[in-house]
Amino acid sequence: MAGTQASPPPQRLADFETLAKRKLPEHVYSYYRGWAGDGQTARDNCDAFKRYYLLTRVLQDVSKQDTTVTVFGSVLDFPVVIAPTAQHSLAHSEGEKATAKAAASMNVGMVVSSWTSYGIEEIVEAAPQGVKWFHLTLQKDLARNKALLTRAEQAGCTAVVLTVDQPVARRLKRKGKLAVAPDNWSLPHMTFDDAPERGTVSYGEYIYSSMKQPITWDDVEWTKTNTSLPVVLKGILSAEDAKEAVKRGLDGICVSNHGGRQLDGVPATIDVLPDVVRAVEGRLEVYMDGGVRTGTDILKALALGAKCVFVGRPVLWGLAYKGEVGVRQVLQVLNDELRVAMAHTGCSKVSDITPKLLLRQSCVGCHLTSKL
Numbered sequence: 001m002a003g004t005q006a007s008p009p010p011q012r013l014a015d016f017e018t019l020a021k022r023k024l025p026e027h028v029y030s031y032y033r034g035w036a037g038d039g040q041t042a043r044d045n046c047d048a049f050k051r052y053y054l055l056t057r058v059l060q061d062v063s064k065q066d067t068t069v070t071v072f073g074s075v076l077d078f079p080v081v082i083a084p085t086a087q088h089s090l091a092h093s094e095g096e097k098a099t100a101k102a103a104a105s106m107n108v109g110m111v112v113s114s115w116t117s118y119g120i121e122e123i124v125e126a127a128p129q130g131v132k133w134f135h136l137t138l139q140k141d142l143a144r145n146k147a148l149l150t151r152a153e154q155a156g157c158t159a160v161v162l163t164v165d166q167p168v169a170r171r172l173k174r175k176g177k178l179a180v181a182p183d184n185w186s187l188p189h190m191t192f193d194d195a196p197e198r199g200t201v202s203y204g205e206y207i208y209s210s211m212k213q214p215i216t217w218d219d220v221e222w223t224k225t226n227t228s229l230p231v232v233l234k235g236i237l238s239a240e241d242a243k244e245a246v247k248r249g250l251d252g253i254c255v256s257n258h259g260g261r262q263l264d265g266v267p268a269t270i271d272v273l274p275d276v277v278r279a280v281e282g283r284l285e286v287y288m289d290g291g292v293r294t295g296t297d298i299l300k301a302l303a304l305g306a307k308c309v310f311v312g313r314p315v316l317w318g319l320a321y322k323g324e325v326g327v328r329q330v331l332q333v334l335n336d337e338l339r340v341a342m343a344h345t346g347c348s349k350v351s352d353i354t355p356k357l358l359l360r361q362s363c364v365g366c367h368l369t370s371k372l
C-alpha cells in the first residue's frame, strides 16, 4: 500500500540528534546536550578527532572484519560500551530497560549509571544476557555504597565504574543558560535522607547533597576493598593520575572529561589518550569517551591505545528517537562505519589497529616535506 513504507534509519549519528531534538521537551534536550562553561571542551572532544587522518592500506584481504574484543573476560561484538548516563526515562518511558535490550542485542557493553530511572535489578531482568557494568557515584552514606555494590554484584554486573571527576558541584550550561535535569525524576539508587527539603534549595544543590564530594584515593581504596569486581576509574585525564591508578592496583581507567560537562577548558580526550596509554605501560585497561560520533572515531581511539570506547549522548538521541530500536540503529551505524574504516586501513581484526594508521594534522606538513 502506498505511503506505508517505513522510512530508512538515519545514516549518521548527527541525524539522530536532530530527530531526538524534535521529540524531546526543550529542558530535557538542554540537560542531555549541556556542557560546562562555554562548551569549548564539549565541542573540542568531537573536533579533535578530525585532527587525525587515517592512512589507507590497500591490497589486503579484508573480506571479513573481526571487530570482537574481550573486556574483563566478556566478548563484545565490537569495541563499544554505552557510557553511564542519568535518567533515560526522560528520553523514553522504557528508559534504561530499552537501552539495555538494544545493547544486549548488539552485544556491546552497558555501564548502568547510579542515576538511572530504573533499579539495577529491573534493568538486568529486561536484558539478562548483556554485559553490564555498574557505575558508582559515591554517596556520603558508606553503608548505602556498600549495599549498591552488593546489589550490582548480585544482579550480575561484571565490573564497577567509579566516577572520579566530580570534586565539586558543577555549573552545567547550554546556550549560556544553566541546564539541570528536570525534577520529575525517579532515582532508585540514590538516597536523600539528610538533603535539604526539596524546593528550599536549587535542584542542583539538592541532587549534589547526596554525593560524597570531594572523593579521594582513600575512597578508591574503599571501593576496591568493598567489591570483588574489577574497578575502573572514569574521569582520568593525566598521566600522573593514571600512574597512581596502576600503583593502587586498579583494573582499568576511562580517559574522560565527562563529555565536557565538568570543567571547560580541559583538553579533548583523544588528545590526552596517548600520554595516558604510555604512562600505564599496559598494566591496566584503558578506555576513552567524549565526542565519539563515527566508526572512524572508534578506529582512531583504538589506534591510540584504547581497548574500547564509551558512547554517551548519541545513545540518548537514539533512545529519544525510537526507544530500543533507535539505540540499536545508533549502534549499527557505528558498527557499519567501523567495519568500512577497518577495511580501508587494511585491518581484518582489532589487533591490526595500531598507531601506524594515523597521521596527526600538525604533522601533515612535516610528513609531506620529509618526503620531498
Ligand SMILES: Cc1cc2nc3c(=O)[nH]c(=O)nc-3n(C[C@H](O)[C@H](O)[C@H](O)COP(=O)(O)O)c2cc1C
Pocket (backbone or CB within 6 Å): 031, 032, 033, 045, 083, 084, 085, 086, 113, 114, 115, 135, 163, 234, 256, 257, 258, 259, 260, 261, 289, 290, 291, 292, 310, 311, 312, 313, 314
Ligand atoms: C545526560 C548525561 C548524563 C550523564 N550522566 C553520567 C553519570 O551518571 N555518570 C557518569 O559518570 N557520567 C555521566 N555522564 C557522562 C558520560 O558518561 C560520558 O562521559 C560522556 O557523555 C561522554 O561524552 P559524549 O556524550 O560526547 O559521548 C553523563 C553525560 C550526559 C550527556
Ligand SMILES: CCCCCCC(=O)C(=O)O
Pocket (backbone or CB within 6 Å): 086, 087, 115, 181, 185, 207, 258, 261
Ligand atoms: C538526575 C541527576 C543527574 C546527576 C548527574 C549525572 C551526570 O553525571 C551528568 O553529567 O548529568
